[in-house]
Amino acid sequence: MKCPHCEEELGLNNICINPVCSYFGTEIKFSTDSDRNNIKNDTQNYSNIKTTASNSFEYTHRYSDKNSQTYNNIDKQSTDNYFKGNNCISKEELTTFIGNNANYYFKYIGKIRTNNKFSSWNWPCFFLNSYWLLYRKLYLPAAILIGINFASSKILGHKTYLFFILMLRIIVTIFANSIYLNHCKQKITKIKASMSSLSEIQYSQYLRKLRKKGGVSLAAPIFLLIVSILVTIIYIIISLSTMSKAPGFYSGSYYL
The missing domain is CATH 3.30.160 (Double Stranded RNA Binding Domain)
Incomplete structure (x- = not known):
């Protein structure tokens, strides 16, 4: 039992x-x-x-x-698969650093994972070009692009210059998103490396630093626009003054 x-x-x-x-x-x-x-x-x-x-x-x-x-x-995967290497960047870090229109770049990262292609098309960059680069705090690429534009305008002929500038604008537009995200990776990694440890208090400071170093800048493109307008006005004034000093047309008896 x-x-x-x-x-x-x-x-x-x-x-x-x-x-x-x-x-x-x-x-x-x-x-x-x-x-x-x-x-x-x-x-x-x-x-x-x-x-x-x-x-x-x-x-x-x-x-x-x-x-x-x-x-x-x-x-x-929305970020780490794109940022390959030892330094992983979370979605929160990237969102904080990018600021405005962060979802657009996450969609671009998703397309990279799906198609494994780094090329894309950025309409704001196509129309604004150097101004867009300055808006996204890509100061070095913007300075290089402005320098190339100025140098080519002095070296190339008018038609060749226009064709060259158009091709350059298209190339920059195709790789604009890739250039910007690589810039984000380098800046975030550098800021993270500068902080020895990330406690709860330090982490909030870290996010504030990302927000400050990242984001967008309206001052830089506005400054470039003002300089461009001033240079154009000065060029027009000099051209008009040169034309006014040119010798006029006199009758044949004047030279006898």
């Missing part, structure tokens, strides 16, 4: 001899066979319910962890 609580064989006088059982050393009394069967069935049902609940919890916990891990992987 078995103990209805632990399913182990009973000893003499129906005493439970299982040390693990809570009824160890206690005489198990059965009034009738039906009562014994009921106790046995209840114990088995409780055990099944407990096992089912435990398995359900473990499955739910595993499923939750899996979903959480999958979400984190997707969140990381």
Whole structure:
């Protein structure tokens, strides 16, 4: 005969001899066979319910962890798959640094992961060119582009210059997003390296520093626009003054 609580064989006088059982050393009394069967069935049902609940919890916990891990992987893939190397950049860091219109660049990163192509098309860069580079704080590329434009205007002929500038504008537009995201990677990595540790307080300071160093700048393109207008006005004034000093047309008798 078995103990209805632990399913182990009973000893003499129906005493439970299982040390693990809570009824160890206690005489198990059965009034009738039906009562014994009921106790046995209840114990088995409780055990099944407990096992089912435990398995359900473990499955739910595993499923939750899996979903959480999958979400984190997707969140990381939006940036980490593009920024390959030892220094991983989270979505929060990149969003903080980019500032305005960050979702546009995440869509571009998604296209890179799908098509494995770094080329794209940036309409603001096509129309604004150097002004867009300055707006996104790409000061060195903007300075190089302005220098090339100025030098080519002095070296090349008018038609050749226009064709060259158009081709240069198209090339810069195609790789504008890639150039900007590489700029973001370098700046974020440099700022992160300058901070020895990132505690909770330092992390908020780190995000503020990313926001300050990144983002956009209206002052730089406005300054370039003002300089361009002033240079154009000065050029027109000099041209008009040169034309006014040119010798006029006199009759033939004047030179006799």
